Amino acid sequence: GAGVSQSPRYKVAKRGQDVALRCDPISGHVSLFWYQQALGQGPEFLTYFQNEAQLDKSGLPSDRFFAERPEGSVSTLKIQRTQQEDSAVYLCASSFSGKDTQYFGPGTRLTVL
């Protein structure tokens, strides 16, 4: 079946612009995770949804980062007033439940100029 998809695959933003990154999880997966991966580093957890409820947002680096999943399926990660340090690959993963194996999408590479 279809895996996790993310769009856009690449995004270039000028410093100060707002961006929105989309994640389409595997159909039927209740849990959805966002991770941030800086160049040369492993992915780092940002936030976690169970259905539409955001149960953990402890990894969001600042209040400029906001994530939502209003209908319990598609999720959007929004970054306001982007800064150069926000440049990274943003990965989305989904799983049947929070304790099951997570499957990752291809990521969105964000470059802030």
Place this chain on the structure above:
Amino acid sequence: DAKTTQPPSMDCAEGRAANLPCNHSTISGNEYVYWYRQIHSQGPQYIIHGLKNNETNEMASLIITEDRKSSTLILPHATLRDTAVYYCIVRISSNTGKLIFGQGTTLQVKP
């Protein structure tokens, strides 16, 4: 979650077995060992996981020591397409099962 230690890089000849070690000396009894890999410019790909028994699937085998303080991921016949960063992750089974990635091992398969 327990911390894992992996060598930063390894080489393997094409067609030979690749054995990737991982130390997780502070693992708890209810923590699983997961392996993911990340090929350049792609998202992490799930490989295999286990609790205390050895596991095998179509991609790899996972050997966990009896004391569970270390494990080895085995790719039986490495190909050039197996060149990737391999992450060993120890993860508690819970409803907020975020993954904590380390630096991983960069495996270079050479012809």
